Amino acid sequence: MDYRNETPEIIREFLFYHETIKGHSRKTIDEYFLDLRTFFRFLKIYKKVVPADTTFDEISIMDIDYNFVKSVTVTDVYEYLAFLSRDRPKRHNSRNTEYGLSATTRARKTAVIRSYYKYLTLKSNNNRLKENPVADLDAPKLRKSLPRFLSLDESVKLLDNVDGPHRERDFCILTIFLNCGLRISELASLDLSDIREDSIRVLGKGNKERIVYINDACAVSINNYLQVRKNQAPADNRALFISARRTRISTSTIHSLVKKHLLAAGLDSTKYSSHKLRHTAATLMLNSGVDVRTLQELLGHEHLNTTQIYTHIENSTLREAAKLSPLSSYREKK
Numbered sequence: 001m002d003y004r005n006e007t008p009e010i011i012r013e014f015l016f017y018h019e020t021i022k023g024h025s026r027k028t029i030d031e032y033f034l035d036l037r038t039f040f041r042f043l044k045i046y047k048k049v050v051p052a053d054t055t056f057d058e059i060s061i062m063d064i065d066y067n068f069v070k071s072v073t074v075t076d077v078y079e080y081l082a083f084l085s086r087d088r089p090k091r092h093n094s095r096n097t098e099y100g101l102s103a104t105t106r107a108r109k110t111a112v113i114r115s116y117y118k119y120l121t122l123k124s125n126n127n128r129l130k131e132n133p134v135a136d137l138d139a140p141k142l143r144k145s146l147p148r149f150l151s152l153d154e155s156v157k158l159l160d161n162v163d164g165p166h167r168e169r170d171f172c173i174l175t176i177f178l179n180c181g182l183r184i185s186e187l188a189s190l191d192l193s194d195i196r197e198d199s200i201r202v203l204g205k206g207n208k209e210r211i212v213y214i215n216d217a218c219a220v221s222i223n224n225y226l227q228v229r230k231n232q233a234p235a236d237n238r239a240l241f242i243s244a245r246r247t248r249i250s251t252s253t254i255h256s257l258v259k260k261h262l263l264a265a266g267l268d269s270t271k272y273s274s275h276k277l278r279h280t281a282a283t284l285m286l287n288s289g290v291d292v293r294t295l296q297e298l299l300g301h302e303h304l305n306t307t308q309i310y311t312h313i314e315n316s317t318l319r320e321a322a323k324l325s326p327l328s329s330y331r332e333k334k
Contacts (some may be wrong), residue, residue, distance in 0.1 A: 003033040008064045011036055014119050023206045035112040038088075040064050042080050043072065069120065070129060074137050077113060081106055081140065103140040110139045149280040150178075154267060161265040169241060169249075170257050172225040176200075177258075177274065180212050181281030181299050184251050184274045190240040195222060204300040212298060 003015055018024045041059040044050045084101045121132040155178050162171040186202050194201040199213045239248035255274050262269040
């Protein structure tokens with residue numbers, strides 16, 4: 001996919017800005033491109049620029065210009081969100097697909113539209129909009145749900161049941177997951193040169209580097225794995241974690257090994273996943289007294305509100321607070 005050949009200048013410059021200035025990953029830029037393409041395809045049908053029976057996925061947006069972009073109203077966007085909610089297929093290229101995207105997906109697409117018009121109003125040099133036509137746009141309301149995570153006992157049980165031909169590697173991966181809270185993509189992309197005496201250099205979202213300090217458990221598991229790795233003659237000399245084919249381990253392999261060891265530990269592999277181990281690390285650290293700001297830096301969250309979801313998780317501190325109420329021992333008098 002190359003958005004440079006499929007977008008008009010007024011959209012392309014926005015994507016260039018986020019790729020070159022904001023430093024967002026190519027995957028993020030591609031998602032922005034697809035979201036904006038879907039949005040303007042819908043508008044061309046809604047505004048009757050193309051016949052109503054035109055095949056949606058064949059609508060070109062190369063003729064979108066400043067005047068068309070400027071004409072968009074908040075009402076137009078709400079019509080688009082209604083289309084996503086009712087008529088947009090959940091899975092493309094499927095005969096039995098369901099229709100209607102989730103509130104989470106619609107909220108993400110809304111955020112892209114708001115970001116696009118904010119850019120045109122504040123950043124764009126060419127034909128800058130004088131007023132943001134979607135400044136008052138509301139995002140779909142999301143149902144707040146707490147992340148699932150393993151308890152401390154379940155985490156220990158998971159580590160105790162690691163076995164198999166890649167035991168040292170898998171144990172090291174799970175230990176880093178549960179102690180450092182890395183994303184699966186960050187873990188897979190670790191190089192030998194990223195390992196320091198007491199820290200790991202992590203390349204996160206948007207190619208942002210951060211240093212994650214490791215504890216004794218991580219240091220020991222890394223050293224034990226490195227003793228095994230040096231005898232494997234890996235094809236990729238840079239990669240820290242090596243697959244059975246001696247190449248850099250993939251995220252799908254990590255997903256599979258996490259599921260495998262969850263099952264071996266008698267834990268629900270349908271309820272938990274590799275990303276849930278990241279939630280587990282965050283929750284255990286928060287319950288152990290790590291403050292939210294520190295946790296934000298450790299997890300590599302750009303915004304604090306992303307980290308604050310963990311502050312809503314019921315924990316021993318909240319239980320103790322309830323017990324400390326001066327009325328906790330009061331009983332109704334007969």
